[in-house]
Amino acid sequence: MYFKQKSNVIFRNYESFGYITDNRNFGYKQANNDGNDIGDKIVSQSGAVFLSVLGDKPQTLDSLAKKISMQFTNVDIETIKNDAREFYCLLELDGFIVSGETLQECNGKDSKFSYKVVEPKNEKKDCYPTKGFEKSTQEFFDEYFKNEPQLTNLHIEITSMCNERCVHCYIPHDNKVNHIEPDLFYNILEQCKRMNLLHLTLSGGEPMMHNNFSDFLRKCNEYNFSVNVLSNLTLLNNEIIDEMKRNRLLSVQVSLYSMDSNIHDAITQIKGSFEKTKNAILKLKKNDIPLQISCPIMKQNINCYNDVVDWGKTHNIHVGSDYVIIARYNHTTQNLSNRLSINDVKEVINQRIVNDPKYLELVEKETEKKKNTNPDDIVCSVCHSSICIADNGNVYPCAGWQDYVVGNVNETSLKDIWNNSIKIQYLRSLRKRDFPKCIQCPENEFCTMCMVRNANEHPLGDPLAVNKYFCNIAKLNKKIVLEWKCNLVNS
Numbered sequence: 001m002y003f004k005q006k007s008n009v010i011f012r013n014y015e016s017f018g019y020i021t022d023n024r025n026f027g028y029k030q031a032n033n034d035g036n037d038i039g040d041k042i043v044s045q046s047g048a049v050f051l052s053v054l055g056d057k058p059q060t061l062d063s064l065a066k067k068i069s070m071q072f073t074n075v076d077i078e079t080i081k082n083d084a085r086e087f088y089c090l091l092e093l094d095g096f097i098v099s100g101e102t103l104q105e106c107n108g109k110d111s112k113f114s115y116k117v118v119e120p121k122n123e124k125k126d127c128y129p130t131k132g133f134e135k136s137t138q139e140f141f142d143e144y145f146k147n148e149p150q151l152t153n154l155h156i157e158i159t160s161m162c163n164e165r166c167v168h169c170y171i172p173h174d175n176k177v178n179h180i181e182p183d184l185f186y187n188i189l190e191q192c193k194r195m196n197l198l199h200l201t202l203s204g205g206e207p208m209m210h211n212n213f214s215d216f217l218r219k220c221n222e223y224n225f226s227v228n229v230l231s232n233l234t235l236l237n238n239e240i241i242d243e244m245k246r247n248r249l250l251s252v253q254v255s256l257y258s259m260d261s262n263i264h265d266a267i268t269q270i271k272g273s274f275e276k277t278k279n280a281i282l283k284l285k286k287n288d289i290p291l292q293i294s295c296p297i298m299k300q301n302i303n304c305y306n307d308v309v310d311w312g313k314t315h316n317i318h319v320g321s322d323y324v325i326i327a328r329y330n331h332t333t334q335n336l337s338n339r340l341s342i343n344d345v346k347e348v349i350n351q352r353i354v355n356d357p358k359y360l361e362l363v364e365k366e367t368e369k370k371k372n373t374n375p376d377d378i379v380c381s382v383c384h385s386s387i388c389i390a391d392n393g394n395v396y397p398c399a400g401w402q403d404y405v406v407g408n409v410n411e412t413s414l415k416d417i418w419n420n421s422i423k424i425q426y427l428r429s430l431r432k433r434d435f436p437k438c439i440q441c442p443e444n445e446f447c448t449m450c451m452v453r454n455a456n457e458h459p460l461g462d463p464l465a466v467n468k469y470f471c472n473i474a475k476l477n478k479k480i481v482l483e484w485k486c487n488l489v490n491s
Contacts, residue, residue, distance in 0.1 A: 002058040002106040003088045003099045008113070008248040010224055011051050012196045017144070018048030020096050021198065021226075022249075041094060042140050046072075050087050054097065058106040061085060112248060114288045115316050141385075149428065151418050153386035154192060155201040155399055158185060158216060160391050162205040164232055165269040166255075168298055168325050168338045170400045170456065175330075176205055180391040182212045184410065186219060188389065191414045193223050203230035203399075205391075214243045221247040228253060233280035234273055244289050252284060252291040256319075257300070259307040267300055285315055293319040297348055298338040306351065323348055327456040329402040336457075342472050349480060360484045363477065367445040375433035379449050383427045387418065397427060401452040403461055427451075430464075437466055446481070447474035 005011065009022045021040035043051065053059075053067040065081040072080060091097050100106030111117070141150060159179045160171065192200070200220055207213055208231055217240075220227045226249045233254050244250055254277060257264045261274035268274075284291050295301070295308045305321050312319035325339045340348065352359045378384060382397045383406075389395050393410040395417050396402050406424050407417035418424065430451075438444050447470060451463035458465040 001061045004058045005054045005056045005097050006110050007056050009096050013048050013052050016045050018043040018051050058103045113290050115285050149384040153199045155388040157203050157390050158207050159205040159210045161209045168335050170326050170328050172328050172330050178391045179210050199226040201228045208235035214239050217243045234276040236280040255294045256308050258304045295321045297323040326400050326453050370445040377432050379430050383424045443474040443478045446477040
C-alpha cells in the first residue's frame with residue numbers, strides 16, 4: 001500500500017504537535033455534511049512524526065514505518081505499521097492524504113481542483129493521533145502560544161505600481177511608483193519558512209506588473225506556502241497561467257465591478273479593462289485555477305452589481321459583494337465620494353433579504369456570537385496572526401493601513417519586528433474595553449470593530465476614533481433585524 005500527502009496540503013511541525021491544512025482553509029472552500037469547513041486539523045506529537053515522514057511523493061507503508069521507527073526505537077515495527085495505517089486511513093477520510101495499491105493509483109487519486117467536478121463531501125472523523133485537540137484550531141493556537149502570537153498569514157505588496165486608477169482605491173495614486181527588490185522578496189520567504197508561516201497574499205498595485213511575478217510564484221510553491229493573488233488580471237499571460245497551474249496551493253481574487261463595460265471601465269478609469277478582466281477570468285476557469293470575484297458596491301454599480309453575482313453563479317465562481325470602502329491611507333477622503341450613503345446601504349440589504357431568505361437568520365446568528373464579547377477580548381487578528389509588508393520593506397498592521405509603519409525588513413528581521421516592535425506591542429495590548437463607546441453601544445452586536453477604518457478616515461490617523469459611518473450601518477442592521485423578528489412573532 002502506498003500513501004502520500006495531497007499536493008494541495010500544507011503540514012507544519014511544531015515538535016510537540018502538528019498542524020495540517022489545505023487550500024480549503026485559504027482559497028476555495030469545501031464543507032462537510034454539517035456545513036462546516038474541514039480545512040485544517042491539529043494532531044498530537046506522534047501524529048506530527050507520522051506526517052513529517054509522509055511528503056507528497058507516494059511511499060510504501062513499509063518505507064514509512066521504517067522512518068517512523070527511528071523516532072520510536074522502543075516500539076516494534078509491526079505496531080508502528082498498524083498505527084500508521086490507521087492514522088493515514090483516517091486522515092484520508094478527511095481529505096488530507098491519498099493511498100493506493102500501486103504508485104500510479106496513489107498518484108491518480110490526488111485529483112486537482114476542477115470547475116467540472118463537484119468534490120464529494122467528507123465526514124469528519126477522529127483518530128488517535130489527534131486525541132486531546134477537540135478545541136477549534138484558533139482556540140488551540142491561542143492557548144498553546146499564549147503571550148506569543150504566531151504569524152501565520154502575511155500580505156506582501158510586491159509592487160505599488162498599477163495599470164488601473166480605480167476611483168475607490170485606498171492607495172493614493174501618486175504613491176504607485178515602486179517594485180519590491182527580488183532579493184528582498186526571496187529573503188522574506190526564507191524568514192517566513194523559519195517562522196512556520198502558512199499563507200501568503202501577493203498583491204499590489206497590480207502584482208503582474210512586476211517582472212519577477214512568475215518567479216515569485218515558483219518560489220512560493222517551493223516553500224509550500226498557500227498563496228492568494230489579488231489582481232485585476234488584465235496582464236495575465238500564458239507564462240503566468242502555466243506557473244499558476246503548477247501550484248496546487250494557489251488561488252486568485254479579482255475585482256469585477258459590473259457586467260456593463262462602461263460602468264466597470266469608469267470605475268477603473270481604463271477603457272477596455274472590463275473585456276480584459278472578464279476574458280482572463282474565463283481563461284483561469286478553463287485552466288481550473290481556483291478563483292473568486294470581488295465586487296465592491298459603490299454608487300456607480302449599486303444598480304447592477306447583482307449582474308456580476310449572477311454571472312459568477314453561471315460559471316460556478318463565488319462572488320463576494322461588499323459596501324465597505326475605506327479612506328486612503330494618507331487620510332485624504334476623496335475616494336469616499338464613491339461610497340454608498342446609509343439609504344443606499346439599506347437598499348442593498350433589502351435586496352439581499354429578497355435574494356437570500358436566510359440572510360437575516362445568518363445576521364442574527366452572528367449577533368448571538370457577539371453577545372458573549374468580553375471587554376478583555378482582542379480587537380482583531382491584526383498583529384496576532386497576520387501582518388503586511390510593502391514594496392519598500394515597510395511593515396504595517398493590515399492591508400490599507402500603510403502609514404502606521406511598525407518596522408522595515410531591510411533593517412530588521414521579520415521575526416524581530418513581529419516579537420519586539422513597540423508599535424506592534426501597543427496594538428496587541430489594545431482590548432475592546434479601549435473602545436468604551438463601542439462596549440456600551442446598544443448596537444455593538446451588529447458591528448465589527450476595525451482600526452484601519454478609523455485611522456484612515458481620521459485626520460490624525462487615530463485608530464481609536466470610532467468611525468460614525470459604520471456606527472450608522474450597525475443601527476440600520478439592528479433596526480432591520482428587530483423589524484424582521486417582530487414580523488415573525490406577529491405572523
